[in-house]
Amino acid sequence: MRRVAVAGVGLIPVKEYWDRSLQSLFAEAALKALKDAGTDKVDSVYVANMSGSFMQDQINMGALVTDSLGRPGLPAVRVEAGAASGGVAFHEAVKAVASGYSECVLVGGAEKMSDVLPEAATTALVMSEEQEYTAYTGVTQAGLSAMLHRLYLDLYAEPAQVGMMAVKGHDHSVGCKHAQYPFRMSIDRAMDSPMEADPIHMMECSGVGDGAAAMVLVPAADSGVEVVGSAVATDCCSLAIRRDPLIFESVRRAAEKAYSMAGVKPDDIDLAEVHDDFTINGILSLEALGLAGWGEATKLVAGNATDKDGKIPTNTFGGLKARGHPLGATGLYQVAEVALQLRGAAGDHQVPGAEVGLAQSMGGMASVSAVNILRRFGV
Amino acid sequence: MRRVAVAGVGLIPVKEYWDRSLQSLFAEAALKALKDAGTDKVDSVYVANMSGSFMQDQINMGALVTDSLGRPGLPAVRVEAGAASGGVAFHEAVKAVASGYSECVLVGGAEKMSDVLPEAATTALVMSEEQEYTAYTGVTQAGLSAMLHRLYLDLYAEPAQVGMMAVKGHDHSVGCKHAQYPFRMSIDRAMDSPMEADPIHMMECSGVGDGAAAMVLVPAADSGVEVVGSAVATDCCSLAIRRDPLIFESVRRAAEKAYSMAGVKPDDIDLAEVHDDFTINGILSLEALGLAGWGEATKLVAGNATDKDGKIPTNTFGGLKARGHPLGATGLYQVAEVALQLRGAAGDHQVPGAEVGLAQSMGGMASVSAVNILRRFGV
Numbered sequence: 003m004r005r006v007a008v009a010g011v012g013l014i015p016v017k018e019y020w021d022r023s024l025q026s027l028f029a030e031a032a033l034k035a036l037k038d039a040g041t042d043k044v045d046s047v048y049v050a051n052m053s054g055s056f057m058q059d060q061i062n063m064g065a066l067v068t069d070s071l072g073r074p075g076l077p078a079v080r081v082e083a084g085a086a087s088g089g090v091a092f093h094e095a096v097k098a099v100a101s102g103y104s105e106c107v108l109v110g111g112a113e114k115m116s117d118v119l120p121e122a123a124t125t126a127l128v129m130s131e132e133q134e135y136t137a138y139t140g141v142t143q144a145g146l147s148a149m150l151h152r153l154y155l156d157l158y159a160e161p162a163q164v165g166m167m168a169v170k171g172h173d174h175s176v177g178c179k180h181a182q183y184p185f186r187m188s189i190d191r192a193m194d195s196p197m198e199a200d201p202i203h204m205m206e207c208s209g210v211g212d213g214a215a216a217m218v219l220v221p222a223a224d225s226g227v228e229v230v231g232s233a234v235a236t237d238c239c240s241l242a243i244r245r246d247p248l249i250f251e252s253v254r255r256a257a258e259k260a261y262s263m264a265g266v267k268p269d270d271i272d273l274a275e276v277h278d279d280f281t282i283n284g285i286l287s288l289e290a291l292g293l294a295g296w297g298e299a300t301k302l303v304a305g306n307a308t309d310k311d312g313k314i315p316t317n318t319f320g321g322l323k324a325r326g327h328p329l330g331a332t333g334l335y336q337v338a339e340v341a342l343q344l345r346g347a348a349g350d351h352q353v354p355g356a357e358v359g360l361a362q363s364m365g366g367m368a369s370v371s372a373v374n375i376l377r378r379f380g381v
Numbered sequence: 382m383r384r385v386a387v388a389g390v391g392l393i394p395v396k397e398y399w400d401r402s403l404q405s406l407f408a409e410a411a412l413k414a415l416k417d418a419g420t421d422k423v424d425s426v427y428v429a430n431m432s433g434s435f436m437q438d439q440i441n442m443g444a445l446v447t448d449s450l451g452r453p454g455l456p457a458v459r460v461e462a463g464a465a466s467g468g469v470a471f472h473e474a475v476k477a478v479a480s481g482y483s484e485c486v487l488v489g490g491a492e493k494m495s496d497v498l499p500e501a502a503t504t505a506l507v508m509s510e511e512q513e514y515t516a517y518t519g520v521t522q523a524g525l526s527a528m529l530h531r532l533y534l535d536l537y538a539e540p541a542q543v544g545m546m547a548v549k550g551h552d553h554s555v556g557c558k559h560a561q562y563p564f565r566m567s568i569d570r571a572m573d574s575p576m577e578a579d580p581i582h583m584m585e586c587s588g589v590g591d592g593a594a595a596m597v598l599v600p601a602a603d604s605g606v607e608v609v610g611s612a613v614a615t616d617c618c619s620l621a622i623r624r625d626p627l628i629f630e631s632v633r634r635a636a637e638k639a640y641s642m643a644g645v646k647p648d649d650i651d652l653a654e655v656h657d658d659f660t661i662n663g664i665l666s667l668e669a670l671g672l673a674g675w676g677e678a679t680k681l682v683a684g685n686a687t688d689k690d691g692k693i694p695t696n697t698f699g700g701l702k703a704r705g706h707p708l709g710a711t712g713l714y715q716v717a718e719v720a721l722q723l724r725g726a727a728g729d730h731q732v733p734g735a736e737v738g739l740a741q742s743m744g745g746m747a748s749v750s751a752v753n754i755l756r757r758f759g760v
Binding site for chain 1: 382402404425431432434435437438439440441442443444445447448453454455456457458459460461462463469472473476477479480481482504508509510511512513516612613614615616617618630631634635744745748749
């Protein structure tokens with residue numbers, strides 16, 4: 003199996019692009035990544051998109067994006083795994099290079115949520131749940147997350163302790179050029195905001211935004227950023243039948259496999275980008291990744307441990323809450339941010355001496371997760 | 382790069398399953414494939430589905446199908462490439478084994494079209510076209526195919542000659558247990574059927590059906606059916622800007638690459654399963670695959686060349702027209718049928734002495750195509 007490296011990164015700001023098409027967002031991020039990599043020798047393309055089928059009536063994105071790049075002809079594959087689409091597409095792109103099928107892969111994600119009413123985003127999100135069992139009841143992703151949040155509050159923490167996940171994300175986003183909401187937010191503002199789904203406050207939820215992120219993958223050479231672990235795992239779709247709904251088994255399994263591939267332990271991780279679509283899910287992700295003990299992630303987030311000079315810097319550009327969460331693109335923003343950190347190209351967000359970083363994405367209520375681990379090498 | 386073999390095949394009849402869920406169709410085909418392979422050691426899953434997002438409001442199919450198999454936990458990836466989804470998912474599954482990431486992959490496709498009104502199928506299909514340019518005009522896939530059909534009639538053939546593609550498919554389907562329409566159809570019946578989109582008659586169009594097909598892939602050992610070539614390619618989405626709209630460039634490119642990987646020429650192919658969603662597209666696919674000269678595929682189909690004892694047996698279980706075309710599952714039916722032929726397990730449909738077979742799928746107006754070539758080995 004060939005070693006795989008990240009040769010280029012391209013991000014566009016997460017915001018509302020009312021006058022741009024889905025494929026034009028993809029193309030902008032992709033061309034940035036290609037320029038960054040200094041190559042035009044791409045021989046295959048992967049595209050992550052979650053809800054184009056619903057928001058733009060657009061499927062067959064593979065052909066669409068190669069066309070929009072002016073490169074019709076290239077092999078192209080669309081990968082969809084709910085909000086984990088970006089992380090899973092990255093995993094597939096890694097395999098394409100590792101297998102020898104491709105020498106230079108462009109992997110990008112794009113999503114455009116501004117085109118639809120906010121309630122349509124809620125509908126799109128719950129399409130990730132089993133329609134004939136869970137979605138059928140009328141529950142939303144916020145509602146499902148609220149059940150976990152309630153249980154977590156009963157067992158482990160106070161509301162403001164969980165809410166600190168969002169506060170920290172906003173702290174880290176300040177100055178980030180690609181973040182949607184790069185401003186500080188106090189815990190009081192979060193706790194005083196209206197209830198989205200009790201006990202989740204509005205300011206504990208990621209927002210609605212458009213965005214695209216892309217990377218170029220090649221066989222690893224002498225130095226750079228290598229993909230040392232990449233894994234995907236699933237869990238049963240219904241929260242009701244999980245042994246412990248506060249344990250994101252798919253995250254735990256994917257992490258275990260990725261750690262094993264990378265030959266590292268949670269303690270070796272220098273920074274993490276985790277899936278905080280709602281504060282509680284960021285907290286539970288930190289625990290399932292083994293970066294905090296069960297029921298203990300709020301302690302980590304409350305101190306300075308997740309800051310850039312802390313023990314385990316987390317969501318160093320703001321996370322889903324503050325950088326933004328353009329669904330299928332999100333997983334690629336996460337991996338790209340890790341790559342920038344390991345290159346030492348994270349500017350004011352730089353984690354000093356970062357060597358190993360992790361990105362974790364989840365779809366549905368963590369019914370599917372991707373964990374990708376990157377390492378700086380040869381420097 | 383490791384060699385990859387097909388260890389098991391599972392098909393369910395294409396028909397209307399009013400009382401079954403999408404995931405239950407997948408599970409039935411998958412369990413058949415696993416039984417056929419004699420293994421329960423699957424370590425990852427690929428699922429092809431085109432229109433669940435529209436027809437069942439269901440995305441995140443990866444998690445859904447591992448759950449329905451009673452195997453939550455397994456890595457799972459949904460691949461979508463319009464009506465080529467099955468062929469592209471197979472390509473990805475091949476890479477998973479070739480790369481060493483997986484030792485035993487289950488790849489399956491499922492689609493359920495009966496749930497929606499027939500006009501909704503038309504809407505679903507045109508989602509494969511660029512929404513902001515082509516679909517925007519109100520054209521349908523039948524309409525786009527009709528333009529090619531008209532041009533082909535102007536240049537190369539009579540209506541009944543193109544229509545023979547459907548007649549031959551029906552001939553081959555007789556006795557096929559998984560075919561939706563396993564009966565003979567005369568050319569008169571085809572030519573007397575109402576116009577779907579002039580000059581395409583209703584009986585030249587594939588129908589609406591539900592189905593699921595699955596296969597198990599493993600590293601190749603001593604004998605069996607090997608995947609010797611697997612490629613995906615795209616083309617510009619709009620027919621209007623193609624140099625010659627009668628040349629399916631994506632099919633030609635994918636075929637060229639797959640032939641090269643397999644070390645074979647079109648003349649070496651013992652049987653082909655091609656994408657005849659409309660008769661004209663089957664004809665143009667035969668030409669783009671190099672199995673007929675440009676403008677000459679109707680001559681092939683008119684004689685006995687595409688019969689099971691002909692020069693290039695084609696659509697040996699009926700093709701999309703007669704076996705059925707459950708969208709995202711179709712590409713996997715095609716590859717599975719090739720595998721059955723190479724195993725000598727095709728019963729009354731057996732192509733004598735078949736050693737090398739090809740399956741070709743396309744999405745949109747061949748804006749994306751997959752070509753997979755299989756070869757019998759060690760016997």
